[in-house]
Amino acid sequence: MVTIYDIAQMANVSAMTVSKVINNTGRISEETRRKVKKVMEELNYIPNSNARSLVLQQTQILSLLITDITNPFYTSLARGAEDGAKQYGYRLLFGNSDEDYAKEKDYVDMILSTRVDGVLFAPAGDLSLKNLEKLRAHNIPFVIMDRAVPGIESDMICGDSKEGARKLVDYLIGLGHRRIALVNGSLDVSTARLRYEGYAEALALQGIPLDETLIIHQNYRDYHADDHLEQLLEQPSPPTAIFAANNVLAVGVIRDLRERGIRVPEDISVVCFDDLDLSSALDPFLTVAAQPAYQFGAMGIQLLVERIRGSSVPESRKVILPSELVIRSSAKPI
Amino acid sequence: MVTIYDIAQMANVSAMTVSKVINNTGRISEETRRKVKKVMEELNYIPNSNARSLVLQQTQILSLLITDITNPFYTSLARGAEDGAKQYGYRLLFGNSDEDYAKEKDYVDMILSTRVDGVLFAPAGDLSLKNLEKLRAHNIPFVIMDRAVPGIESDMICGDSKEGARKLVDYLIGLGHRRIALVNGSLDVSTARLRYEGYAEALALQGIPLDETLIIHQNYRDYHADDHLEQLLEQPSPPTAIFAANNVLAVGVIRDLRERGIRVPEDISVVCFDDLDLSSALDPFLTVAAQPAYQFGAMGIQLLVERIRGSSVPESRKVILPSELVIRSSAKPI
DNA sequence: TTGTATGCGTTATCAT
DNA sequence: ATGATAACGCATACAA
Numbered sequence: 001m002v003t004i005y006d007i008a009q010m011a012n013v014s015a016m017t018v019s020k021v022i023n024n025t026g027r028i029s030e031e032t033r034r035k036v037k038k039v040m041e042e043l044n045y046i047p048n049s050n051a052r053s054l055v056l057q058q059t060q061i062l063s064l065l066i067t068d069i070t071n072p073f074y075t076s077l078a079r080g081a082e083d084g085a086k087q088y089g090y091r092l093l094f095g096n097s098d099e100d101y102a103k104e105k106d107y108v109d110m111i112l113s114t115r116v117d118g119v120l121f122a123p124a125g126d127l128s129l130k131n132l133e134k135l136r137a138h139n140i141p142f143v144i145m146d147r148a149v150p151g152i153e154s155d156m157i158c159g160d161s162k163e164g165a166r167k168l169v170d171y172l173i174g175l176g177h178r179r180i181a182l183v184n185g186s187l188d189v190s191t192a193r194l195r196y197e198g199y200a201e202a203l204a205l206q207g208i209p210l211d212e213t214l215i216i217h218q219n220y221r222d223y224h225a226d227d228h229l230e231q232l233l234e235q236p237s238p239p240t241a242i243f244a245a246n247n248v249l250a251v252g253v254i255r256d257l258r259e260r261g262i263r264v265p266e267d268i269s270v271v272c273f274d275d276l277d278l279s280s281a282l283d284p285f286l287t288v289a290a291q292p293a294y295q296f297g298a299m300g301i302q303l304l305v306e307r308i309r310g311s312s313v314p315e316s317r318k319v320i321l322p323s324e325l326v327i328r329s330s331a332k333p334i
Numbered sequence: 335m336v337t338i339y340d341i342a343q344m345a346n347v348s349a350m351t352v353s354k355v356i357n358n359t360g361r362i363s364e365e366t367r368r369k370v371k372k373v374m375e376e377l378n379y380i381p382n383s384n385a386r387s388l389v390l391q392q393t394q395i396l397s398l399l400i401t402d403i404t405n406p407f408y409t410s411l412a413r414g415a416e417d418g419a420k421q422y423g424y425r426l427l428f429g430n431s432d433e434d435y436a437k438e439k440d441y442v443d444m445i446l447s448t449r450v451d452g453v454l455f456a457p458a459g460d461l462s463l464k465n466l467e468k469l470r471a472h473n474i475p476f477v478i479m480d481r482a483v484p485g486i487e488s489d490m491i492c493g494d495s496k497e498g499a500r501k502l503v504d505y506l507i508g509l510g511h512r513r514i515a516l517v518n519g520s521l522d523v524s525t526a527r528l529r530y531e532g533y534a535e536a537l538a539l540q541g542i543p544l545d546e547t548l549i550i551h552q553n554y555r556d557y558h559a560d561d562h563l564e565q566l567l568e569q570p571s572p573p574t575a576i577f578a579a580n581n582v583l584a585v586g587v588i589r590d591l592r593e594r595g596i597r598v599p600e601d602i603s604v605v606c607f608d609d610l611d612l613s614s615a616l617d618p619f620l621t622v623a624a625q626p627a628y629q630f631g632a633m634g635i636q637l638l639v640e641r642i643r644g645s646s647v648p649e650s651r652k653v654i655l656p657s658e659l660v661i662r663s664s665a666k667p668i
Numbered sequence: 669t670t671g672t673a674t675g676c677g678t679t680a681t682c683a684t
Numbered sequence: 685a686t687g688a689t690a691a692c693g694c695a696t697a698c699a700a
Contacts, residue, residue, distance in 0.1 A: 001391075001449075001693085003692090003693055003694080004693070004694065004695095005693080005694095013670075013671085014670065014671045014672080015671090015693090015694080015695095016670075016671060016672080016694095016695080016696095017669085017670060017671075019694065019695060019696095020669095020670085020695090022694095023695080025695090025696095026669085026670085027669055027670090028669070028670080029669060029670090032669085032670085044471060044472070046443070046446040046447050046472065047447050047693085047694080048388075048447065048449060048692090048693050048694070049447045049448055049449070050384045050387045050388050050393065050448075050449060050692090050693080050694095051388055051676090051692070051693035051694045051695090052693080052694060052695080053384045053676090053694095054382075054384050054385055054388060054675095054676045054677065054678090054692090054693080054694075055675075055676045055693085055694055055695050055696080056676085056694085056695075057676075059384065064428075069409060069412060069413045069416065070409070070410075070413060070611070070612075072612065075403060075404070075409050076404075078403060078428075079403045079404065079430065082403065082428065082429075082430050086437075086440070091427060091444055091448065092427070092428050092429075093425060093426070093427055093428070094398075094412075094416065094426050094427070094428035095416075095426075096413070096416050103420075106420070109380070110425055112380045113380050113381050113382065113383045114383055114384075114425065115335075115382060115383070115384060137378060138378070138380065247612070248612070250616075251612055251615050251616045252615075254616055255615055255616070276612060276613065276616070277404070278404070278406065278581070278582070278585055278610060278613055279610065279612055279613030279616055279617075281585050281586075281589055282584075282585045282588060282589070282610065282613055282617075282619070282620070283613075283616075283617055283619065285616070285617065286616070335677090337676095337677055337678085338677070338678070339677085347686075347687085348686065348687045348688080349677090349678085349679095349687085350679085350680095350686070350687055350688080351685085351686060351687075353678070353679060353680095354679095354685095354686085356678095357679080359679090359680095360685080360686085361685055361686085362685070362686080363685060363686090366685080366686085381677085381678080382676090382677050382678070383678095384676090384677080384678090385676070385677030385678040385679090385692090386677080386678055386679080387678090387692090388676090388677080388678070388679095388691095388692045388693065388694095389677085389678050389679050389680080389691070389692045390678085390679070390692085391692075
């Protein structure tokens with residue numbers, strides 16, 4: 001590896017002079033600057049950012065931690081984050097927790113030892129508290145995305161889960177549905193709780209009683225119908241519509257319904273949170289509350305960088321990104 | 335930040351002793367080992383990997399560079415890479431070139447300055463040659479994924495584009511189609527050339543003449559029908575089937591067809607390379623040559639790590655991963 | 669305008 | 685079994 005000393009030697013200057021032309025700092029004569037640059041070219045010199053990080057006490061690395069790389073929502077978010085990081089001149093260290101607290105912890109340790117300048121954190125759920133506290137204890141700035149974590153105050157950028165859920169359920173009610181099932185994520189995830197609340201409120205507003213037998217809680221990323229769906233469908237008065245708390249669950253539900261010969265939306269309506277991108281482009285079928293996933297990532301980076309650079313940034317800022325009801329054809333009047 | 339010196343002081347030992355217990359190297363008495371570990375716990379010590387990288391001359395970081403984070407093929411590949419990296423104890427630096435050589439170059443520079451131990455490289459196309467040569471010149475190991483780059487010898491893991499294309503077109507011919515269009519990627523991408531060849535061979539084998547007016551070349555990730563599709567459909571003898579060279583193109587084609595009121599597969603059949611994951615789960619519609627995307631990433635990491643660690647690895651190894659014809663309903667007999 | 673000394677946090681080498 | 689010293693590649697403070 002060629003170092004500044006190598007090029008210093010070849011250019012007949014000191015290493016410091018080289019460092020200065022690299023960083024455009026201090027006063028250097030045009031002549032030596034050119035001379036040094038020429039040698040750098042010839043030797044294919046590339047600065048060692050590890051050494052740089054060590055002395056500068058900053059890495060120019062940001063970490064992105066998401067919970068499901070398979071979910072188009074997070075994929076789009078990652079794209080926004082990636083674009084943002086590039087724009088601000090940061091490198092992106094990538095992690096995927098698979099909605100798993102243990103994996104998340106491993107990544108936090110990795111993040112810490114890497115001394116990243118900040119992290120864009122999509123928590124697996126409420127138990128992410130410990131992991132976030134660890135980051136906080138080590139003074140590394142972060143912005144939380146998508147899901148709030150009780151007990152942690154920080155910059156945050158979330159969707160409006162409650163409102164989105166309400167819109168979705170309102171829409172179903174408007175279609176004449178009264179027996180509306182909820183296939184939800186785990187209740188230790190804030191969005192699942194909020195979507196549940198939105199669901200409940202929408203029902204209450206129309207005087208429709210909440211029926212717990214119509215509610216299933218699952219993990220957001222592993223949909224297994226198992227007996228759950230069975231139990232849902234085989235009750236005396238089965239649902240005429242299903243609200244799936246995210247896209248992955250919706251796909252699982254619809255697949256399982258079809259396997260049982262139940263048609264969507266003819267036999268049962270289905271709506272969900274988050275869009276499907278390519279899938280929706282192929283076949284505009286699923287009616288959804290679409291969130292601006294790309295914005296989550298892009299704005300997340302922006303907040304994070306402002307926090308890192310910014311002495312001016314006051315207390316923690318919360319951004320709520322609205323979701324949009326996109327009506328397609330997976331739900332129909334009863 | 336707490337360093338080994340801090341904990342050395344608190345534990346009344348030298349920094350070296352601390353280093354040794356951290357790395358389990360050298361001989362340390364059980365007693366001091368316990369004492370040191372205890373202090374590390376108390377002080378929440380986290381090793382600084384930058385300092386470590388500097389002296390060890392290796393970072394334990396791998397870089398993953400893909401061309402389209404929006405494409406499920408690369409998303410799944412990334413997932414495989416991420417799992418693999420974790421398994422082997424590497425961190426993953428993530429990059430997305432957007433099929434853009436300039437962005438790719440930027441990432442290569444970033445990769446170089448990061449001194450990553452190796453890179454998993456999905457080239458944008460033939461002009462990636464320069465970027466790969468740069469990596470090579472700096473002695474950083476890489477394995478090329480998905481697309482070959484003429485002029486570069488290296489470990490590589492590709493799909494069987496020619497064979498997959500042949501299967502797809504054969505299938506269409508078997509359905510009675512004779513006028514089969516090809517919506518292809520750019521010809522400076524090896525897979526596009528190979529898919530073209532497979533297409534041509536399948537036709538030739540059945541004595542069907544190749545008609546250049548049935549062939550469109552596009553960028554793999556930006557499908558714009560524009561006049562292309564127009565021109566395809568408005569000729570005297572329009573195609574009865576379309577072979578799209580990848581999933582993104584297929585989605586674009588189908589969307590545009592539908593906008594014109596042309597039904598798939600009733601009016602025209604469509605097949606393509608690469609599956610759509612979630613979309614296919616929702617609606618098993620598109621007939622495809624599916625590639626084991628996850629394997630690309632997982633095996634890629636494996637080859638890469640073997641190359642990095644392995645003195646035993648001989649010349650460059652090529653892995654060809656087969657694709658599977660998945661027949662669904664986007665193509666039907668003429 | 670340019671160079672010298674020092675330190676960033678860690679590990680390897682070699683003593684003790 | 686443990687410790688002192690140097691080195692990794694770079695940048696800051698200060699001198700010249």
